[in-house]
Amino acid sequence: MASGTLSLWLLVAVACGLDRLVGDPHRLLHPVQVMGAVIAGLRSGAERWAGDHAGRLHLAGGLITLVLVGGSAAAGACLEALARRWPLLGIPLLLIGLGSALAGRSLEQAVQAVLTALEGHGSGRLEEARRRLAWIVGRDVEGLEENGILRALAETAAENGVDGLFGPLFWMLVGAVVGGVGGPGPLSLAWAYKASSTLDSMLGYRRGRLRWLGTAGARLDDLLTWLPCRLVALSLPPLAGADLVGSWRSFRRALREGAPDPSPNAGVSQAAYALAAGVRLGGVNHYGGIAKAKPVLAADCAGADREGVERILSLSRRLELCWLAVGLLVCAALVALSPPWGRPYQ
Numbered sequence: 001m002a003s004g005t006l007s008l009w010l011l012v013a014v015a016c017g018l019d020r021l022v023g024d025p026h027r028l029l030h031p032v033q034v035m036g037a038v039i040a041g042l043r044s045g046a047e048r049w050a051g052d053h054a055g056r057l058h059l060a061g062g063l064i065t066l067v068l069v070g071g072s073a074a075a076g077a078c079l080e081a082l083a084r085r086w087p088l089l090g091i092p093l094l095l096i097g098l099g100s101a102l103a104g105r106s107l108e109q110a111v112q113a114v115l116t117a118l119e120g121h122g123s124g125r126l127e128e129a130r131r132r133l134a135w136i137v138g139r140d141v142e143g144l145e146e147n148g149i150l151r152a153l154a155e156t157a158a159e160n161g162v163d164g165l166f167g168p169l170f171w172m173l174v175g176a177v178v179g180g181v182g183g184p185g186p187l188s189l190a191w192a193y194k195a196s197s198t199l200d201s202m203l204g205y206r207r208g209r210l211r212w213l214g215t216a217g218a219r220l221d222d223l224l225t226w227l228p229c230r231l232v233a234l235s236l237p238p239l240a241g242a243d244l245v246g247s248w249r250s251f252r253r254a255l256r257e258g259a260p261d262p263s264p265n266a267g268v269s270q271a272a273y274a275l276a277a278g279v280r281l282g283g284v285n286h287y288g289g290i291a292k293a294k295p296v297l298a299a300d301c302a303g304a305d306r307e308g309v310e311r312i313l314s315l316s317r318r319l320e321l322c323w324l325a326v327g328l329l330v331c332a333a334l335v336a337l338s339p340p341w342g343r344p345y346q
Contacts, residue, residue, distance in 0.1 A: 005180030009331045011091070012172045012186050013324050015098030020317075023105035031072075031100050031191065035198045038068055043202075047209060057212035065199060065216040072195035076188035080179070094187055098172060101190035103164030104320060108313050110136045111157050115306060118146060136160075140286040147303060154304040155281050157312045158273035159266050162229050165316060166323065168193050170228035173327040177334060196221040222264050229265040230255075232319065233272035239318050240276040250275050260295040267295060274298035276315055279308035 024030055042064045050056035079097050083090030110132070117129035129149050130141040137156050144152065171193045172186035179185030199217025203210050233254040237247035254271040261267025274281040274297040281304065282296040302308070 005176060005331045005335055008176035008179050008186055009173070009328055011095060012098060012169075012176055012327070015095050015172070016102060016104070016169070016320060016324060018095060018099040019102040019104050021105075022099070023109060024100065024103070031097070032194060032198055035068060035072065035195055036202060038071075039064065039199060039202050042067065043213065046213060050209075050213075052209065054212045057209055058215060061203070061213040062216040064203075064213075065196070065220055068199060068217075069192050069195045069220065073184065073188045073192040076191040077184060080185040080187055097187045098190060101168040101172070101187070101194050103160065104316065107136075107157065107160050107164050108316075111153050111309065111313060114149065114153055115309065118149065118306070138287065140289065150306065150309060151281060151283070151304040152285075154273075154277075154279055154309050154312055155270055157309060157316070158270040158281065161273065161312070161316045162225060162232055162265065162269040163197055165320065166232050167197065167225050167228045169320065169323060170231065171224070173323070173330075176327065176331060180331075180334075181338075193224050196224055225265045229269050233268055235319060235322060236272050236276040236315060239315055239322065240278075257295060257297050267297075271297040273312050273315065274301065277308055277311040278302070279304050279312065 046057070046060035046064060050060050076097065079090065079094050081090075083094040114129050114132045114136075117125060117132055119125075120128065126144075126146065126149070129146075130144055133144070133149055133152055134141045137152050139152060141149075141152070168190045171189040175184055175186030175189040179188075196217060199214070200221035203214030204218035204221065205211075205214060234247070234251045237250040240250075242250055251272075254268055254275055257274075258267030258269070258271035261270075270281050273279075278298070278301045280296065280298050280301045282294045284291050284293050286292070
């Protein structure tokens with residue numbers, strides 16, 4: 001176990017560095033694109049078979065979830081097996097796969113692109129900022145003024161910090177532990193998580209046939225994100241300078257303020273970042289022309305500005321390093337307490 005667990009942690013750490021240095025090359029096929037294509041094909045067949053029958057749509061959604069999540073986990077397991085058998089070929093592919101499951105750099109680049117547009121001059125700067133913002137948010141961006149754009153940026157950086165970075169990183173670190181004793185490894189668990197997240201983003205809507213077809217994927221994504229989200233809420237306050245008592249109070253406040261959000265995780269994630277960065281988030285957003293009021297988070301703080309958005313991004317970078325350090329300590333402790341079994345990745 002000693003060699004296997006620590007080797008797997010090292011692969012996860014290198015993948016995090018690869019994500020931060022390279023991000024997602026636009027000209028390469030991304031695993032999420034493959035997942036999206038599979039979902040689209042399965043959805044088309046499911047709707048032809050199920051029609052508007054709620055029971056059949058529920059069943060079809062469950063089968064789509066089983067096929068996509070199970071297939072993604074199996075694909076990750078195959079690459080892990082390849083890395084054990086032929087390390088010179090398999091380990092680089094494994095690192096690329098792990099890096100593809102993380103969205104730290106790509107999220108930061110997308111947010112910075114909007115901030116850069118806002119720094120421009122002339123009447124077109126807001127229009128360019130709205131255009132870039134539309135690539136990363138689901139709300140209507142038409143007519144948003146600068147303060148609305150900045151709030152949207154802060155909220156997406158906070159929410160996707162969990163969905164795009166800490167959710168998959170958590171399952172990678174779990175995979176480093178259980179993979180060292182013959183269980184599923186970090187890529188298998190990370191790709192399973194990304195599959196559930198992709199299902200939720202494509203099918204997890206409460207309208208039309210998706211009300212039934214997307215239920216299984218959305219519920220699985222909620223379940224797999226629940227613990228990483230709360231660990232983020234628990235570990236952010238110390239990075240913001242809070243002491244032990246203050247950190248616990250901030251964690252409880254994030255749970256309380258995020259609870260009214262329809263998502264069991266998005267509200268908590270945004271509240272945790274809002275409190276840690278000292279930025280007021282929430283309020284009325286428009287989706288498809290329909291106004292929806294979201295809970296106001298950190299109401300005693302100032303509204304989102306450029307510095308607040310930058311603080312949220314900085315907190316994510318620092319928290320990623322902290323999670324890796326804690327993961328190393330956990331792996332080292334388990335190694336010290338356990339007999340040396342399992343196959344190393346070397």
